[in-house]
């Protein structure tokens with residue numbers, strides 16, 4: 615850990631609003647003359663015409679490549695080689711976390727700026743400098759780091775609202791834990807992704823992230839469900855929620871650190887029956903375990919459980935398909951959670967038995983409530 619320094623990182627510019635996507639071509643003009651958009655085939659088919667108009671209007675060339683769906687080193691290397699030959703000087707990631715991270719990887723190895731355009735708000739990928747790389751079996755193989763966060767994060771709230779609601783909920787799950795993780799990492803004196811102790815900036819932003827979610831998530835979800843969001847119309851609740859889940863969540867954790875919620879989130883998807891569930895859903899459950907480990911009052915935890923139920927986040931292992939979970943599954947979950955460095959970012963030294971006991975307690979509390 616870097617002692618006696620505070621390092622704060624964040625995207626250089628954050629643009630969010632309904633219809634913001636149509637500005638993309640113009641935004642790229644400030645950063646490169648040969649931009650390359652990296653996306654997947656489904657999004658290419660859905661958005662190619664709209665993107666093309668935006669780039670044409672701005673007088674920017676429109677080049678687009680698709681990636682096969684997983685962020686792997688061979689994919690990143692191949693796209694980087696192609697991009698180098700064509701003189702690409704700016705990469706735009708367009709899509710979910712995997713499209714964004716593939717684009718970041720290409721930008722990293724080309725040594726050019728990166729612009730992030732998320733089409734869902736399910737994780738911290740859009741604003742983060744980290745790149746999660748996987749192997750062909752979809753297991754995390756390495757974390758690469760851009761030298762700085764994206765130059766621009768451009769979020770079209772109407773596009774986000776048009777994606778399946780489950781992604782928006784997962785994004786809330788990934789963000790709501792940050793206040794508690796930041797405080798835990800701070801109390802433990804452990805390192806942030808920037809390699810320093812938790813900064814005051816990160817702690818304050820993680821707090822703000824939580825407050826915004828609690829105030830705006832329910833009405834924002836109601837507005838999305840009611841179909842009230844379009845390129846010409848949005849709601850302050852949704853805009854406030856997205857600021858929290860796309861921007862503040864990332865700036866909070868990069869500058870104040872992660873903790874046990876994310877360790878549990880590493881273990882839960884390793885249980886085979888939980889396949890297909892989302893990172894943000896794992897983090898939401900992980901926070902309940904985290905709060906039990908902190909010995910928070912039962913009323914405090916159950917109030918959060920009520921909030922999860924109200925908006926539609928998971929509260930029990932059964933919600934991940936683990937109905938009648940076995941001791942072996944609990945073993946798998948907690949053994950993998952113990953492998954996460956985030957499990958050490960906690961005031962008390964945790965062992966596997968403590969994680970198991972906390973999960974049992976969450977299950978008892980929630981199912982009896």
Ligand SMILES: [Zn+2]
Pocket residue numbers: 737738788876893897
């Ligand atoms: Zn996360």
